[in-house]
Amino acid sequence: MQLLEDVGFNCIDNLPASLLPELVGKVARSANEGSGNARLALGIDVRNPWSDLKQAPEVIEKLRGSGVQCDVIYLDARAPTLIRRFSETRRKHPLTDENTHLSEALEREKDLLAPIAALADLVIDTSGLSLHQLREQIKNRVVGHEAPGMAVLFQSFGFKHGVPLDADLVFDCRCLPNPYWMPELRSKTGADSEVAEFLLAQPETTEMLDDIATYLKRWLPRYQNSNRSYTCIGIGCTGGRHRSVFVAERLAEFFKDQFPDVQVKHREQAEH
Missing domain, CATH: 3.40.50 (Rossmann fold)
Structure with a gap:
């Protein structure tokens, strides 16, 4: 207030x-x-x-x-x-x-x-x-939401810390190979190029990105047409530091030209 x-x-x-x-x-x-x-x-x-x-x-x-x-x-x-x-x-x-x-x-x-x-x-x-x-x-x-249309937030999180209460849609990335188990990647996050390279080298990562993007490309306009002003999309992995961060960043990049206000938040990074 x-x-x-x-x-x-x-x-x-x-x-x-x-x-x-x-x-x-x-x-x-x-x-x-x-x-x-x-x-x-x-x-x-x-x-x-x-x-x-x-x-x-x-x-x-x-x-x-x-x-x-x-x-x-x-x-x-x-x-x-x-x-x-x-x-x-x-x-x-x-x-x-x-x-x-x-x-x-x-x-x-x-x-x-x-x-x-x-x-x-x-x-x-x-x-x-x-x-x-x-x-x-x-x-x-x-x-900051001045542009007409729907604001879209991609929020990464860790399932071990609980699903965000404000998520309208949730996607689970825990089936992707986990960079955490690579000693040289453990201290990094999904926003680092080394983690991105590791994940993109896994065929299932591209498949999941394509499937989620296809789903959202079809249904987000329906959300917008129902007079929604905001939609929060939760992207979760185990700890919320690697896979979910990477996927959230890639999806935000993909949709930034399709909606006037696309934002990214990494919940577990904000707490560290």
Whole structure:
């Protein structure tokens, strides 16, 4: 919210969802009269009154139906990460009380927000992100997404660290020969030329690249035609350092001329 405010959005944290149509109407009228800013960012969480939270999906759909551009960004994280964060900050979860443990509150929170999450244009898994990294993702994937059309993110990851929560599609590269077992390649990554040469020397690598590219070439336009603004494609291998990085880089290179905003993120590299 602070980042969006810094780049010119009017920001309101935890506005009751039932007041959203009235606020949007007022902002639109002011903007049409030349006396206001039509860029509006609202934060909604379980502190919202339950009756308002329940109305949120319907309100959002009505706004979209009336022609208002309404993008929903859903921030998610794994339960162990959230428990650690609450422990470190010593903040009280709004749904906890003398009868409700934190883990139970997190489960209830997920259930309450599920209808809003289902409407999300973009889901960001914050589990492995620092505050600085989260701001960078918002900046790159939201603020920096000015071109019309769908933004496509190729994200490499390691299955042993879990599948990214924000991945819309996931491809598994663990069947490819693993450079990790080559002592001279172990310390390198899929972005290094030596690893690329090793993988390209394996026929199955080219076959997998061709198959994934063919699938995406056919189906990504269908995603775009369904009015999606963002699609995250997860490319996984065991550790997320060699095969998945290489494949993600090659796919991003292939699709950069077909979509206006193609990005690459290497999750496990960001954590080292």
